[in-house]
Amino acid sequence: MDRKKILVGNNEIRSETSYNTSYTGLTGKYSINVTFNGAADFKLGKRELRLHPENFIFLNSNTNYSSRIDSTTKVNTLSIFFDPYFIRDFEYSRRGERFLLDSPFDYKYEAPVFVESIYPLQGALKDNLVSLWSLIKSNSTNQLLLNDCLHNCLLNYYSVYNSEVVNRAASLKFHSHITKSEILRRLSIAKDYIISNYNKNIRLDDIAQMACLSVNHLLRTCKQAYQQSPHQFLTIIRLQQAKYYLKNTDYPVSEIVDMVGFECPSSFIRLFRNSFKVTPGQYR
Secondary structure: OEEEEEEEOOEEEEEEEEEEEEEEEEOOOEEEEEEOOOOEEEEEOOEEEEEOOOEEEEEOOOOOEEEEEEEEEEEEEEEEEEOHHHHHHHHHHOOOHHHHHHOOOOOOOOOOOOOOEEEEOOHHHHHHHHHHHHHHHOOOOOHHHHHHHHHHHHHHHHHHHHHHHHHHHHOOOOOOHHHHHHHHHHHHHHHHHHHHOOOOOOOHHHHHHHHOOOHHHHHHHHHHHHOOOHHHHHHHHHHHHHHHHHHHOOOOHHHHHHHOOOOOHHHHHHHHHHHHOOOHHHHO
16 A cells, blocks of 8 residues: 655645555544545445545544445545644635734634535546645645645635535525525435445435435425436436546446446447437547
């Protein structure tokens, strides 16, 4: 196992390349977790999540969780552990400018609690994390540069959070803000279950049970928040994973079809062409 760790104040950046690792009792700091290839498993109480490339997991500081890698090929992971005071200061810095100038250190509120979920890794945040990965591999000790990277990671995570949580909760057709937040939290659990088990034969009843929603309630609210049904979301996840395998591996198309959970190669090719305007072979 190749493991590197850099401390940035009370924050920590950790990079690992390994076949097998296991950590338990992780808690005390907010964390962003990403894998650049392969998969990593996380357990949060009864929730079991599988992290794949092109996604990341964000966890709160008070969450007790474990992580595990068990792979026949090397898996590259990156984790950022944010000190709660760093997050609280970041939250505080987003207040009005005049207030910040008058009371720059007046922390009189608790650290925030985010919806813990698997989020899409793309855009500026993906660039931030790739840059951090390069810095830690080069053993950089430039604290100013590293702090700047951590600040940018948070800034861009908040942008993702607003898009994936705040705006989606607002689109739910309920009057109560508390109800909207709770429904979105349960939908996030359903979404995470689909992402973590996309290559299996998932039943709608299983998804609804995991989210503690009735089947029809799940269907209705999922359409409101994500503008698609659970089945449509599952199909998109499978196609995205197929794109990853086509781009980053030499697996034959027929094998990829089975790996991502499709039963029929011809229907996979048709769905792929309709979604991305090229055949799997042309994309590769």
